[in-house]
Amino acid sequence: MTRRLDGAMLRPRLALAALFAGTMLAPLNSSMVAVALAPIQRDFAQPLATATWVVTVFYLTACVCQPVLGRVADRIGPRTLFTAGMAVAALASAAAAVAPSLPLLVFFRGLQAAGVSAAFPCAMIVIRRSGDTTGLAAVATVNTTAGAVGPVLGGLLTSWAGWQAIFWVNLPIMAGALVIAWRAIGPEERRPARGGLLRAIDPAGIVLFAVAVVGLLDLMLAAPGISVPGLCAVLAAGTGFLWWERRATRPFVDVRALCAAPGIVLVLGTFVLFNLAYYGAFYGLPQWLQNVRGFDAAQAGLLIMPIAATSVVATVLGGPLMRRLGVGRTLLGGGGMLLAGVAAITTFTPATPVWAVVVDGVVLGVPYGLCNLGLQRLMYERAPAGMSGVVGGLFQSARYVGAILAVGLVGVFAPIDVRALAVAMTFVAAVVVVVLAHDLRRSRNDAIFSANRTADHR
Numbered sequence: 001m002t003r004r005l006d007g008a009m010l011r012p013r014l015a016l017a018a019l020f021a022g023t024m025l026a027p028l029n030s031s032m033v034a035v036a037l038a039p040i041q042r043d044f045a046q047p048l049a050t051a052t053w054v055v056t057v058f059y060l061t062a063c064v065c066q067p068v069l070g071r072v073a074d075r076i077g078p079r080t081l082f083t084a085g086m087a088v089a090a091l092a093s094a095a096a097a098v099a100p101s102l103p104l105l106v107f108f109r110g111l112q113a114a115g116v117s118a119a120f121p122c123a124m125i126v127i128r129r130s131g132d133t134t135g136l137a138a139v140a141t142v143n144t145t146a147g148a149v150g151p152v153l154g155g156l157l158t159s160w161a162g163w164q165a166i167f168w169v170n171l172p173i174m175a176g177a178l179v180i181a182w183r184a185i186g187p188e189e190r191r192p193a194r195g196g197l198l199r200a201i202d203p204a205g206i207v208l209f210a211v212a213v214v215g216l217l218d219l220m221l222a223a224p225g226i227s228v229p230g231l232c233a234v235l236a237a238g239t240g241f242l243w244w245e246r247r248a249t250r251p252f253v254d255v256r257a258l259c260a261a262p263g264i265v266l267v268l269g270t271f272v273l274f275n276l277a278y279y280g281a282f283y284g285l286p287q288w289l290q291n292v293r294g295f296d297a298a299q300a301g302l303l304i305m306p307i308a309a310t311s312v313v314a315t316v317l318g319g320p321l322m323r324r325l326g327v328g329r330t331l332l333g334g335g336g337m338l339l340a341g342v343a344a345i346t347t348f349t350p351a352t353p354v355w356a357v358v359v360d361g362v363v364l365g366v367p368y369g370l371c372n373l374g375l376q377r378l379m380y381e382r383a384p385a386g387m388s389g390v391v392g393g394l395f396q397s398a399r400y401v402g403a404i405l406a407v408g409l410v411g412v413f414a415p416i417d418v419r420a421l422a423v424a425m426t427f428v429a430a431v432v433v434v435v436l437a438h439d440l441r442r443s444r445n446d447a448i449f450s451a452n453r454t455a456d457h458r
Contacts, residue, residue: 014184015126016138019078021177022086022119023139024146025170029112030058030403031150031308034283035301036163038290043163044102048287049411053106055283056217056407061113063400064210067252067393070121071201078122079185085122086178089115090171097167112170120396126185140376144315144369148308151286155301205245205252211237217404253394257384264382264391266439268398271375273432274338274367275402276409280425281342281364282307283410285357288418292350303354306361307368314369327374328440334370335436337363339429345422 033040033055041051073081092111099105123139157165215233219226245251258264282304289300314334322330341364348357376395383391409421 011184011186014180015186016123018177018181018184019082019119019123019126020138020142021173022082022116022181023123024142025089025116025119025173026062026113027143027147028150028153029116029166029170030055031147031282032154032157032166033058034304035151035155035286035290035297036158036166037283038287039158039163039297040102040105044105046102051102052407052411054102054109056404057106057110058113059400059404059407060210060213060217061110062117063213063397063404064206065114065117066120066396066400068201068206069118070124070393073118073121073125078125079181081118082122082185083178083182085115085118086174086181087115088112090174090178093167093170093174097164112167115174121393124392129186140315140373141312144312144372148305148312151301151308152305153301155296155298159296159298202245202248202250202252205241205248208237208241208244209252212241213401213404216401217408254384258391258394261382261384263439263442264379264384266435267375267378267382268394270432270435270439271379271395271398272402272405273428273435274335274371274375275399276405277338277342277425277429277432278364278368279403279406280409280421280428281345283407284418284421284425285345285361287410288348289357292418303357304361306358307365310362310365311368311372314366315373316369318370318373321370322374322377327377328436330370331374331378332433332436332440334367334374335429335433338367338371339426339433341367342422342425342429346419346426348418348422 037048037051037055040054041048044051069081069085089112092108092115096105096108096112099108120139127139153169154166157169161168211233215230215237218230219234242255245253245255285304285307286300289295289303290297295303318330325333341360344356344360344363379391379395406425409424
């Protein structure tokens with residue numbers, strides 16, 4: 001009897017451990033490649049703007065797949081989707097390591113992103129089943145830590161065994177998570193009716209959303225010029241997406257409910273801009289350190305380690321800080337540090353001392369932890385009833401859209417002058433601060449208005 005009870009207690013912990021391992025793969029793989037991008041570019045003899053598709057396709061695929069797979073997980077259950085995702089990701093990682101050309105590497109990176117995108121929504125379902133909300137904080141901590149370790153691990157692996165090693169290292173994690181999850185996650189509760197799954201995920205809306213994001217990326221890659229195909233894709237697909245989603249029986253995104261929810265669109269838009277500024281620095285600095293300062297991949301990874309390491313500390317301390325200062329003030333402070341950090345990069349030259357780069361990395365790491373937690377808190381508070389899952393997926397998509405735009409700008413500016421990139425990111429960070437200040441003021445006014453109404457009724 002005791003053995004059975006021990007097993008019953010152990011299974012949920014094993015299930016969460018497997019899911020945590022799965023959720024960390026997305027930030028780990030997106031950050032490891034930051035320092036492997038220059039060696040990949042050299043090996044395939046491609047310009048940096050072309051090589052950045054190795055990063056871009058990962059974010060682009062995850063941007064679309066996160067909310068889609070959230071719907072699928074609700075339909076078929078977390079165990080089936082998670083194990084299938086890990087199997088796809090493992091096969092794609094192995095294929096990417098032996099890819100003979102850059103286009104094939106980009107293709108396998110997309111498959112890898114599709115596979116690992118199943119982990120986050122599955123983790124949310126299992127945590128909800130368990131009723132233990134501490135799992136949410138654990139997911140955030142694991143993901144931030146993986147992002148912190150990624151550049152250093154990627155730099156070391158690339159220096160020791162070539163960029164292919166950043167793909168081989170995934171296999172034991174993916175295989176272990178797959179086996180443990182299949183044994184530990186409980187059986188599925190229901191199966192979708194024939195044809196029901198396809199109708200539920202709104203394929204037309206998904207395609208229009210994806211085309212609009214690709215068009216937006218194409219516009220960024222063409223900067224400072226204009227891409228006519230990209231502009232047409234954004235206008236046509238974006239307009240078509242909004243038109244379709246307002247009329248679809250089961251929309252991919254319930255646009256009406258989303259727009260009616262006070263402040264939720266502002267949160268998602270701010271998160272896009274925040275990640276644009278942050279990832280512009282995160283991906284731009286390694287290229288500058290390797291191509292201008294002459295550091296190798298391992299050294300570049302160590303030099304940007306303070307960004308990721310500080311973000312872990314800020315994530316852990318962000319919760320207590322918000323309880324003391326409030327979400328709005330914490331967000332505004334994080335936005336101010338983001339502005340200071342990217343503005344400092346505008347002064348960098350080949351003669352800038354290494355200690356200045358390290359100090360600036362510490363400054364840049366704090367806002368990632370604070371703003372990520374703060375905006376996530378606002379997202380959950382403002383999400384319409386019955387749309388928490390969809391809004392959570394869109395929140396992740398907003399992160400990826402910002403990162404995609406940042407990678408596009410890095411491909412345009414970083415090979416020429418990292419300071420030009422920093423000027424653009426400083427402008428974006430300034431917009432983030434203004435928006436956060438406006439939202440804080442609006443929230444205070446709403447609170448005062450609500451308090452006055454309550455007093456009047458009394």
